[in-house]
Amino acid sequence: MLHNPRRPGAATRSAAFLVSGALAVTALAGCGSDDDEAGTPSAGQDIAPAARDRIEDGGSLRWAIDSMPGTLNTFQADADRTTGRIAGAVLPSMFRLDAQGRPQRDADYLEKAEVIETEPKQVVQYKLNQKAVWSDGREIGAPDFAAQWRALSGKDSAFWTAHNAGYDRIEKIERGADDLEVRVTFSKPYADWRALFSPLYPKDVMGTPDSFNDGARRRLKVTAGPFDLDSVDRDAKKVTLERNLRWWGRGAKLDKVVLTAVPRAKRATALAAGRLDLAGLDLGGAERLAHAARDQGASGPLTHGPGSALTPAKALRSWAIAHGEDEEAADEEIAAREKTRKAVKKYAKEQANLHGFEVRKSLEPAFTQLALNGAEGPLADERVRRAVARALDRRHLAEVALKPLGLPVTTVDNHLALAGQSAYSDNSNALGDQDTAEAQALLAEAGWVPGGPVEEKKEKPKTAGGQADGDAQGDGEDGKPGDHAPLLGPGPVAAAQHTALLHQADAVQLRAADKEKKKHPGGHHKKSGHGEHTAESLGKSTARYGSQGGAPGAYAPMGTAAPGGAAAGALAKDGKPLTLRFVLPSGPGSEQLRSVADEITRMLRKIGVRTDVMKVDDESYFKDHIASGEYDLALYTWPASAYPATDGRPIYAKPVPAADGSLTVEQNYTRVGTDHIDQLFDQAIGELDADEERSLMKQADAQIWAAAGSIPLYQRPELVAARPDLANAGAFGFQEPEYEDIGYLKKSRK
Template sequence: MNALRRRGLGWAAVAAVVALVLAGCGGGGGAGSAGNASGGAALSGNDINPVDPARLRNGGDFLWPIDSLPPQFNFNQVDGTAAGNRAIIGAMLPSIFRGDAKGVLQPDPNYLTSAEVTGTNPQVVTYAINPKAVWSDGRPLDWTDFDAQFTALNGTNPAYQVAGTTGYSDIATVAPGANPQEVVVTFKHNFADWRALFSPLYPKSTNSDPNAFNTGWVGRPQAISAGPFRFDSVDQTAKRLTLVRNDKWWGAPPKLDRIIYVALDPAAQPEAFANGSLSFVDIGPSVSAFQRAQQVPGAVIRTSNGPNYRHITFNGAPGAILSDPALRLAIMRGIDREVITRSQIGPIIPNAEPLGNHIYVQGLEGYQDNSGVVAYDPQKAKSELDALGWRQQGSVRVKDGKPLVIRDVIPSATPVSEAEAKIVQQQLAAIGVQVDIQTVPTDNFFSQYVNVGNFDITHFSWLGTQTPISSSSGIYRTGDGVEQNYGRIGNQKINDLLNQANAELDPAKQRALANELDQEIWNVGHSLLLYQRPDAVAVRNDVANFGAFGFADVDYTKIGFTR
């Protein structure tokens, strides 16, 4: 329902169309911080109508809405990080660790019989692969799949256009152990969030060649699978992608016959759910979707604490109008985040507050509000703009003959982004900043605008992970590659703190470093956090083991319909 992107490692992610969503490149699972070295446990569980799969009807089609068909189905490639792709690949490929309802990462027994730190100084992790685990072409999963993914994602070969290198760049070697199903990973540097690595795991055929990595999954998934479902077909005209049961799957058989992903503008999804064309709809922060779902006979709304959040990314690249951090901070002080939060999610979460931390979401140990540097103060914002030479001339400030006009790029058919942009436009006009809202097609919002820095400010959601520090690294680090730092904003202090926090194995010390890191992210005016995105999902009342997962990962084998 909104533009979503993943954050960082593995299943890290963004939400934009009721608000687009991205996942950050970093961690395993796909929720909040884990109750391990990565952070604390979530405050609450989830709301998915848990039912023993033996009591469910065998078969059926599950109609899963996504904002658009992904252009790239390699989730580790720079163009593959959309939330819709995560939902598809999660059913097809291994996630060797899975987050539970508290966000704690545990080995998935379908893929691993054990995984543990077997050495320190240097750090060594040994994985024992389930001997039953096979790719759908019949080849067993083995250490070479791990080695190929490390080779592709460690950043040493720029021909691989990767979404992020965090964690993989800390590995020295991947080698076989006592047999091909034992994997020994030796690190160059301590990496606390090692559980986030190798999820999703792609076959070595994808990772052994840059061309296969960059283009082999463009337009459609490959036929190879090692999950409960496999790719069947994609209809670009009807905007549908179908997965069917994987007959080579060795685990508990899935209850569903098919998962059909339906690409539909987020604004149209609530009505499609109401008329029976979808099995669920992600309400997220959309009040109108929430109210519509309440009217649908036979529907229930499931809610829980969620790890995902809305924000505004600023473009600070050299030559951009917002390249000066002092200007970015002054503009941020002219935006009232409380007004945006109350207007957008107040009817769903009456006491919601703006989010104050780029690393930890509310409800996780380690969270503290560090946003005081951008506290709403329009008078201070005006004074700072004056001091920077941006003088009021009529309704707009001007400096050296150039008006202070910023372009806010948002995806089409995204009511949440549109509403946020209009509020920002009105608030900044009061301090002499003109905001021009540019609405672009949802299908290329990321590829042609966000990913390439074609914006001054832009709105979408980040999907949280169980390993928020490592999954944040690609968003806030600066260096040779952009990764997911789309605004090109950062400094060496941020890079150093990321390195220190990712290497710190003591959870309390790691949390302290993470908050020092967050404070510096605020200080440089990287991005303006808005609010934690409600985890609210409307589903048919006969749907089981699905709904508001909160900090947990989806078990695709258990989704089904009651008898």
């Protein structure tokens, strides 16, 4: 399950992206860079690069997509990653990203673009490539720029556009010496002007509300890229792109690119069946390919997959049932064994076929964050938010997510850019590093004290499509530790260790209870800070704790030494315990998020903060929880924007009360913002000096850290299965695909 944002350059991200993230970055604003501070990307591309002369002419690429596009117009609200992928292959973009996530002029469309005037108004002049033509033979020029501006300016509500950032600052567009020269005059300075006209649609699409709203949803009659849009087959769930014969640039190596919608959970099977050549994977799919590579040439049964959990004891029991006197049970057992045998045979065949693929991996230009909802409850207090943030060992959380995959373990230390981008700098010191003592001091200052009386807790309600897990401590859905450990590595806490700690706690508590019983033969015993304890009540308590995943030793009498690593006492205020709702997605592909959540929960217990973990359906995760504010803590992923001033503002803008008393949050789903942050964004968006713009963004990021509404953790892994002979494709990292260079290596001649 991957979720992705909208188009290149969209200020509005789709709800789907927020669970676990995908690529949707745009060209970086500003010409300058601060290489010393920005550094290099945390992980490079893994695309099997090859020169064009080593690549065959012809062939088809079957490339997996998450879903069929809801629209082919990237400026509409339901545009998704597939919409952006198609646009990248068939439409012009004035600027495209390089491997460092920085903009490069696309010479196939643009000879030159520069700011030629700043006073009295900003004027940008574009000089288009004279060879650049639409697929109907008409040259790309000023009429197309003007039509796109009018459609996206926000002045005509008949155009159903999702955003107009930047276009609303344009005052006029004029033709220069000819249609290939375009002069754009802004009413207000706009630092992110490079974000505009990427992609560029023909005036046939942008010219009227009807063609914009409906005409481009299902078809693009006119295109201008290395590929044309040949067909959109919604029944077969395929989009076919064909080599553009009118293309004036480097000719596409492939004849066709077939984008096929396949759920991520089913991609390993599709690869094994020969239905795909290139596919992004979830952790389970990547693990299968890793197993296939390790098992190549090995003999004997597989140690993974169906039947791999069968122990000698289980096998003996199965044999006994199958040969027992209970004929009904025997028949059921024989049928189950036959079903398992077929599944093992099918799985082994699929694994053999997966030998023909390799996993290419990098880090997506997107980061996973812990969101803290500051609208109400304990987290409305900045001190509590800062305490939660200071409790986190972000380096360890990055290790949980990235180390099992063999990817560089680095934290993300900026909300507005990633390492390698010129806007990047580490501003996390505005919040501070992990510090348990400081976190506890902040909670005490906010009035949360240990051992305070609390009201009796009512049974936790279950949300629609979700389940309440209780006070989760790395538990799986059945209450067992480690169920959601990373699929390519061991879980953070072993079940045996957890059980041993519980037994240790039981022994300490029972010894204390026996001493009290001897002192009070009548059955009365001394009260402790945790309430009255008897051997019977302790047994029930530890049994309950074992089922819910509680902290070892939590029921020990006051003064009893806790086992190593035990948590701090629970905190309370005004009769209420400090318990936070931690909402997580439950679907396949979210295992990594749940493993990280287990570790966060453990870290918070050390400062006395408890969590109620709720695992909800993927479809309701964003709409019913994140967007509606029905959560305290949540994990989701934002794309790194190459336009931090434009794209960052709606994400971190201070919520504004509406007339009905609700909050208008734009995309700030943490509901945490300040006037100062808004002012810094407003200044940066109109700052034409690149160095000054970066300085303002650095100040804004420091203020966002200090507000502690969003805590960046790590870049999301990018795992892609590819045929070994497929070149210039795979884990792209920051760089947008160069579609014309993708192809299959020529076979070597002996």
